[in-house]
Every structure is written in structure tokens, then in C-alpha cells.
Amino acid sequence: MKTMERIYLDYAATTPCHPEAVKAMQPYFYDKFGNASSIYSFGQEAKAALEESRQRVADFIGARPEEIVFTSGASESNNAALKGVAFALRGKGNRIITSVIEHHAIGEPCKFLAKEGFEIIILPVDKDGLVDPDAVQKALNDKTILVSIMHANNEIGTIQPIAEIGRICREKGVLFHTDAVQAVGHLPTLVSELNVDMLSSSGHKFYGPKGVGFLYIRRGTKIKPLIQGGDQERRFRAGTENVAGIVGLAKAVEIAASEMEAEGKQLIQLRDALIQGILKAVPDSRLNGHPAQRLPNNVNISFAYVEGESMLLNLDLEGIAASTGSACTSSSLEPSSVLLAIGLPAETAHGSIRFTLGKWTARAQVDRVLDIFPKIVAKLRVMSPLYPGDKNG
Amino acid sequence: MKTMERIYLDYAATTPCHPEAVKAMQPYFYDKFGNASSIYSFGQEAKAALEESRQRVADFIGARPEEIVFTSGASESNNAALKGVAFALRGKGNRIITSVIEHHAIGEPCKFLAKEGFEIIILPVDKDGLVDPDAVQKALNDKTILVSIMHANNEIGTIQPIAEIGRICREKGVLFHTDAVQAVGHLPTLVSELNVDMLSSSGHKFYGPKGVGFLYIRRGTKIKPLIQGGDQERRFRAGTENVAGIVGLAKAVEIAASEMEAEGKQLIQLRDALIQGILKAVPDSRLNGHPAQRLPNNVNISFAYVEGESMLLNLDLEGIAASTGSACTSSSLEPSSVLLAIGLPAETAHGSIRFTLGKWTARAQVDRVLDIFPKIVAKLRVMSPLYPGDKNG
Amino acid sequence: MAETPLPYSEKVMDHFRNPRNVGVMENPSGVGKVGNAVCGDVMELFIKVENDIIIDTRFRTFGCGAAIATSSMVTELVKGKTLDEALKISNKAVAEALGGLPPIKMHCSVLAEEALKSAIDDYRKKQTEPK
Amino acid sequence: MAETPLPYSEKVMDHFRNPRNVGVMENPSGVGKVGNAVCGDVMELFIKVENDIIIDTRFRTFGCGAAIATSSMVTELVKGKTLDEALKISNKAVAEALGGLPPIKMHCSVLAEEALKSAIDDYRKKQTEPK
Numbered sequence A, B: 001m002k003t004m005e006r007i008y009l010d011y012a013a014t015t016p017c018h019p020e021a022v023k024a025m026q027p028y029f030y031d032k033f034g035n036a037s038s039i040y041s042f043g044q045e046a047k048a049a050l051e052e053s054r055q056r057v058a059d060f061i062g063a064r065p066e067e068i069v070f071t072s073g074a075s076e077s078n079n080a081a082l083k084g085v086a087f088a089l090r091g092k093g094n095r096i097i098t099s100v101i102e103h104h105a106i107g108e109p110c111k112f113l114a115k116e117g118f119e120i121i122i123l124p125v126d127k128d129g130l131v132d133p134d135a136v137q138k139a140l141n142d143k144t145i146l147v148s149i150m151h152a153n154n155e156i157g158t159i160q161p162i163a164e165i166g167r168i169c170r171e172k173g174v175l176f177h178t179d180a181v182q183a184v185g186h187l188p189t190l191v192s193e194l195n196v197d198m199l200s201s202s203g204h205k206f207y208g209p210k211g212v213g214f215l216y217i218r219r220g221t222k223i224k225p226l227i228q229g230g231d232q233e234r235r236f237r238a239g240t241e242n243v244a245g246i247v248g249l250a251k252a253v254e255i256a257a258s259e260m261e262a263e264g265k266q267l268i269q270l271r272d273a274l275i276q277g278i279l280k281a282v283p284d285s286r287l288n289g290h291p292a293q294r295l296p297n298n299v300n301i302s303f304a305y306v307e308g309e310s311m312l313l314n315l316d317l318e319g320i321a322a323s324t325g326s327a328c329t330s331s332s333l334e335p336s337s338v339l340l341a342i343g344l345p346a347e348t349a350h351g352s353i354r355f356t357l358g359k360w361t362a363r364a365q366v367d368r369v370l371d372i373f374p375k376i377v378a379k380l381r382v383m384s385p386l387y388p389g390d391k392n393g
Numbered sequence C, D: 001m002a003e004t005p006l007p008y009s010e011k012v013m014d015h016f017r018n019p020r021n022v023g024v025m026e027n028p029s030g031v032g033k034v035g036n037a038v039c040g041d042v043m044e045l046f047i048k049v050e051n052d053i054i055i056d057t058r059f060r061t062f063g064c065g066a067a068i069a070t071s072s073m074v075t076e077l078v079k080g081k082t083l084d085e086a087l088k089i090s091n092k093a094v095a096e097a098l099g100g101l102p103p104i105k106m107h108c109s110v111l112a113e114e115a116l117k118s119a120i121d122d123y124r125k126k127q128t129e130p131k
């Protein structure tokens, strides 16, 4: 048991921090620790690193450095974008348009804003998880101050037609934000091509450190800062800058810039091998999410008659880490709202597993999952009172 | 020049991260990188580290682990406390009481809340920078939902009578928050003795990493989260946990627990040597802040006829880092509002320097400052049109 | 792997890995089926009763690790017990026998208790029914 | 130390470290004093004029690094210039001569320009006044 190789297939939850990023961070803990807002030399070393990092991130998404605001992660970025625009434009209107498959870090701030008097329009998705740009168009009215649609879904991997939705918003002069957490570092995310005014990202989703992210804010966008105080980040975000973390994130961006494309191609091969292998080996299973417009690393499959956590635990006993759409790990009894939104019955949603692949996923690991996983499902089905197979047998 | 020893005397702005804290963080970047909210083994390693850190912080301030919410730093903690209570208790009342010497990370959220319809009462301080507990008592009314008074001031080092103010608030059943950024890790900060309901702290002010802090929230305190989304931090603060940073902060807490007392005694000696040395060597100089109720590491002195930044730059040229109450480094022309609040004329406020000492401050460094600094002031005074000395000479 | 703290106790993991008494029972004396697939938990419990004593048990469960482990544990706990003794087994007793459950999983032990009660009910109803 | 980028250019730092023409002038032809101690900047500029040409300058400044450097630079720039030439020296020219200033410091160059104008004004007023 002790020597069993562990297989990590939950890269969408978090990635290991790239050793080069870890290395890049080191000088900024003790040696170059100065406060980047100070004028003396100690601070200027930190300041220089900060601004170099900002430039790197800006280049990567085709933005200007002054449009990049470093945050503590995408949950903060999302809250800052939604509440920031809401409180800044309250006088102008109160409608905010979003979708039913957004991350909680969009959904929860929206609930808060609804209580504060904003009208939140939640657009549905089709069976593949796509938002219809026409639906966005129709939902826009005079009172609309913001549209927020995620770039790629974290659970089912569906990639939204962001550029098109952005074009529609821009035509109407309505601000458009995208939660691009699952896209940045994995797909091209040039803000000029996406037609977005704001974009959220989190470092630990693309081999950067946890606890640092950024929010792109297009020049001229009115926004009330979420974290107010000192003059850091051009007053968009107060707080002594997490220089080490920011440097680590920038290093991850640098690595992504050179490796992303090849990595994506390789991941698509592994992904498709895993999807096809499982669907073939396990009867009564179905792929969730768009078959083609899909993150290169995302596999999300539902299995009838079995529950997700019990699959997850069995995988864990074999040293394999994955994720589930079942509610069993949270305090509610509702399964994944994303899976329900694409039309899955609740019991099927409970029986879904997400494997997300990454930089260090090897073909041998995929093969091992293909060997083990069908046996796990079979074992659990024998144990399941919902499984008709037994009755026939 | 290249071999000149650099002397860092701006510990109140930020501290280097203790090498032991840096070391403690390392495993959590790449090896134990899992998401602390996942149920599988990868995540559980992170989770265990997280909860151990929480316990350590809780023990240090005499709280329960579930009362500690990790944040990205004190700016976030302060915003979360103020806005969190304001939005949660809006139905109950709208008065918030604070002081004129708070950090911007209190002052700015208060301005925002004022625009949102809250009544912000800003209490004055006396010439030493003390808030009068009686004034708090008098400002409390039926509509008061929160009092926020900082523990120790970051500029002038004055320590407030927090326990007494807390007692007054508790008698009236009003929530009491303290920004204890400059106190945690330097002074005893047991929440039970301080009578506080909330307390903000930032790791990088006591040898922890930047970009991580915490907010103590007493059990039962109603608060709307600032960053909403996932279920992390018992829903008080969404976002994938910055495990490495939190482990680093906890290590800093552990070090403080064993070194704080002795360090404080030593710092007081160095501090007083520096204060007395400067006041003796430089005519027309005065100490700012309370002479005795004062942070062990804080030296803040005003010098007539000279401006702060020019002193700072000259110090920097000698390899000495300090800080100033002059506005010259910020975009406003107003000097430190704290110095104005204790009654300094604006031109004197412009001429103030803060030296803040720390763990690695040596007596020889203090002596070097005592040797160099009076010469800098003398040189600048000769250059100053406000200096009467020249006219007499 | 073994050193890392899973959210479940070792006992839970043992019963999850090697569940006792899994399967369908031929000609059971009583059957209880509780829970709801929509909520992610369904338990089916079979008992064989002789002279008021539960002499054998079987179960099938659709559900999470805790659901499977509590089902397995309850089938073990009741074996050899009289029906009245079995009815006294509370959900807490099941959880305790497993070395505790995470708070959000306590409902699984409630389900196990209900499944048992329902199976005993079923048996008793059958007894009073005209054959 | 020298490698680390301070917010000021090397020229600014040079003039800050070794300000030219510091001090009070005996019997100046004109004096300008501008700024406000409350705002953290006071500049005092002395000029000696002969045949409409500024032949010597002195300054004293209470203010930040940029304030001192711009004062020093302006005293250098105007030396040897006619009054009309000197009046054409804009704040931008002073900033440029220093290799640029951070945006929030541009007001210091404005102050330097004003100090110069005020000193020339003072000289011209004295010329027209009855002695």
C-alpha cells in the first residue's frame, strides 16, 4: 500500500504549484521582502518584481499592465467584479444577467445583490451546458448594468461562446465579466478577442500558488473596490501586496505561454482515451458537457445506480484522486446544480465523477484508471438496490 | 557603496518572513498541494495542516478554532468586519463608531458605508493619540451596531485602552472590532481580556508571509461574508485556502508565542535609546505618540523646518529604510491624518520620521542611525527657507 | 496513504471496503427500503427471523461511504438479537459502533435505523396478516 | 543599492544629493518665494541680474526630493540666460532636464517654474519702483 503510486486527477480543483514558480517566489519572502509601496530601495526591489509580473500577465491576456489588479484568488476577483460594478452603477440600473452554471463565487454574490435590490436574471443552458447568446441579447434591457458568464465550466468543461456574448454586450454598451478561472493558462484568453470588460483568474488553477489571482479591469470601467484602504493596485484593491505569490503567478503565466498549446493537444488525447475507455467499459454511463467545445482536460461521466462519493472513496483507496457532482460531501442534499441544469435527473447527478487531467498526467495513469474504475462501478452496482442487473441475474 | 550594510527600520510596514516560516510553507506548494476541501487523501493532508494552523492561531489569542477565519490580510479582515456587520445588522441600526486615527483599511470602508446610508461617528484622540473610553460610551446609542477602534497605531505606536472600550461596548450589547495588526505577535492579544468580538491581523506584520491574515469572529457574531462563494472557512470566507500561506502564518504565531516577550523587552531598550539619542542630538524635535503606552518598536519624531521624504531619501542613500508622515509619497498633499489628529501643525507633520524596529535590529544599527541622522537633519535645515537658524548665524 | 487522515474513521473505512452481509436475501422474513435516490441515499435491508430472533441479515445500499458503512454495521449489530433488542438500537449506537461519523453524515445512521425499523415492521405486519 | 530602481531618475538623485547653488544670497536682484509649508513644499529662489542677464542664483527649499532637485536644476538652467529666455523655461523643461519626474511629483516642477517667475517679477518690480 505504502508504495502505491498516487494518481491525481483533480487538476480543476487545484494544481500543484510548478517547481519553477515555487523557486521564483523564494527571494521575496526574506531577502527582497520590502513593502512594494515604499519609496526606499528595500521596497523598490519588491515593486520592480510586482510591476514585471503585472506586465507579464497583461501581455499574456493582451491587456495593459494598469488593467491588471492582483487579488487573493478568483473568489475575490468575482466578488470584486460583481459587487464592484453593482455598487458603482446602482444609480444607472439594477439588472445583472448571469447563468445557471456559474461557480458559487458568482452565484452567492448574486444572491447577496438580489437582497440589496438588484434584479438577477439567471439564464438557462442547453443539454451540453451552453448559454445561448440570443438569450443574453433578449435579457438585456435599459436597466442592465452587467453580464457575467463564465468562460469554461469547472464541472462539465463546456466552453461558452464568450466572444459572441461579449460582442452583444458591447453593442448595447453593457459591461461584460467572465469568470475565466478554468480557461486562463489552458486556452487562449485574449481579452480583445473575448470582448470582455472584466475577467477573473486564480493562480492555483494553472500551476501558480494558491491565494493569489487577478482581475482584469478594462480601462475606464467604473468599479467600487471590494477591499478598500491603502493606495495599492491603483486603488482598485487595498492591502500590502503578496509579492511572492504574485511573482509565482507570473512565473506560471510565463510557463503557460510556452507550454499551453502543446499541453492542450496532449491532454485532449488523454482525455478522449479516458472518456471513450470508460463509456465503452461501463454500461449505463454518459458523458456530461459538450462533446467538442470542452476543456482539454475535463472528463465528467454519470453512472446510473451508483453514488459519487462511494466511487470517489474507492478510487482514493486505490490512490486515485477525482471529484464528484454528488452532494454527499457538502451539507446540502442537492447534487450539483450544474448537472441538474443540463437536465440530469437528481439520482444520475449523484452518480457522476469528474476526472480532470494536467501537466503531469501520464498515459499509464489513464490506463490504470481504465483498468480499475469499471471494477469499482461494478462492485458498487452489485451493492445497489437501484441496479436492475441483479434482479435479472 | 555596494558593501554598505543595509539597515531596515520599517518593520511596521512589513517584516521579512521568518526563515522558519518560509521553510514550513514549502511542502504545501508542490508535495501537499491538495485542495483542503476535498475528501480524498491529497486534500486531507492540506486540510490537516489548515486545521492545525487554525488551532495554533486560536490558542495564541485565546479563541476557539472555529472563531478564526483566514483571509488575505488585514485590509480584507477590516473590510470584512465592517461591511460584514453593517450589511448583516442594517435592519437593527446604522451607527458605526470609530476613531480618527484608524488605518485607511478602516477609514475607506467607513466612507463607503457612509454613502450607503450608515452614520459614521469618528472619535477624536488626545495629544498622545489616545481615544477616550468615555467618548465611546457617550457616542453609543440605540442605533449603534458596531464600534471599531484599533489596538495600536501603526504610525505613532500609541496603544489604546481596548479592554476598557470593549467592556463598555459589551455592557451595551454593541459589537466591538479591533484592528490589531500592529499588536498581534508583539503584545498580548487575548480576546477574552480585550473584550472584543472581532479582531483583524496580518501575517506579514509579525514575520509571517504577505497575503495572508485572519479575522477573529466571536462565536454567534452575525456577519455577511465579504467574499462569497464556496463553503470554505465555515462560509465566512470563500476561496480555495492559501494553505502554504496559512501554515507560514501559523509558524510565525508559534515563534511569536515563544519569543515575543523577550523580544519586546529588548526592543523597548533599543527604541528608547533611539528616541532619547535623537531628541538630544536634534534641536526642535519632538516625540509623537504616547510616551509610555507605546508599541515596543515604534519611534516617531517630528523635526521642524524639514520635510519627511527628503530625510527618508537621505537615509536611503545611507542604506537605512524608514517611513514618513509626509504626504509626499502619496497623491494627496495632506500629511498624515494621524499626526494632524494629535494636534501637529501640518508643516510639522510633514517633517516626521518613523523608525520601527524588529527582531533583527541590532544595537550597532541604532548607533549608526544616531550617528548619521542628526547630520541629515542639519544638512536639510541649512537648505530650508523655514529654518530660522541660518538667519541668526 | 494509510497515514493521511480521511474524514472517516478506520472502522467506517473497514466497513466501506469490506461491507458485511451485502446482497439480496432469498425469502426474507422482512424487508425495509428507505431513503430517496433524489437525495442520494437508498437502503434496502433484509432480515431473517426465527423465534423472534434475527438470525440473518442482508443489505443493498445506493449512497455515500457513510451510508454503506452504516448499513453494513447495522446488519452486524442486529444479528442474534431479539426484535425488541434490535428496535432499541439507535442511530447514535450505529455511529458509535463505527467510531463516530462526521456531523454532515449523521443522517446516514438515521437512515440505517429507519431501514431496520422498517424491516422489522414489515416482518411483524406479515405475521399478523392472514397467510 | 545602486542597482535597485528608486522612483527617481539618476539625475534627480544627483541634484538631490549634491544640490547646486544652495543658500541665501546677499543683496539679490530678485527673490521669489512660493509654496506653502502646510502642503509640504516651500521654495525660495534668489537671482542676481546684470544687463538683463541672470548671472547668479541661489535657492532654499523645504520639500521632498523632487522639490529639492527641481529647485537645484532650475537654478542651473537659468544661469547665464536673459530674463526673457529664463521666463520661457517651463516646468516640463525642468522635469525633462532631470530625466523625468514621477507623475505625482510634477507639481514640484510647477513650483520651481513659479519660484523663478516670482523672482523675476520681484526684480522687475524693484526696477520700476523709485529707489
Ligand SMILES: Cc1ncc(COP(=O)(O)O)c(C=O)c1O
Pocket (backbone or CB within 6 Å): A012, A013, A072, A073, A074, A075, A076, A078, A103, A105, A150, A152, A153, A154, A179, A181, A182, A202, A204, A213, B238, B239, B240, B241
Ligand atoms: C469556475 C471557477 N470560478 C471560481 C473559482 C474560485 O477560485 P478560488 O477558489 O481560487 O477563489 C473556481 C475554483 O474553485 C472555479 O473553478
Ligand SMILES: Cc1ncc(COP(=O)(O)O)c(C=O)c1O
Pocket (backbone or CB within 6 Å): A238, A239, A240, A241, B012, B013, B072, B073, B074, B075, B076, B078, B103, B105, B150, B152, B153, B154, B179, B181, B182, B202, B204, B213
Ligand atoms: C493598523 C493597520 N491596519 C491594517 C493594515 C493593512 O494590512 P495589510 O496591508 O496587510 O492588508 C496595516 C498595514 O498596512 C496596518 O498597519
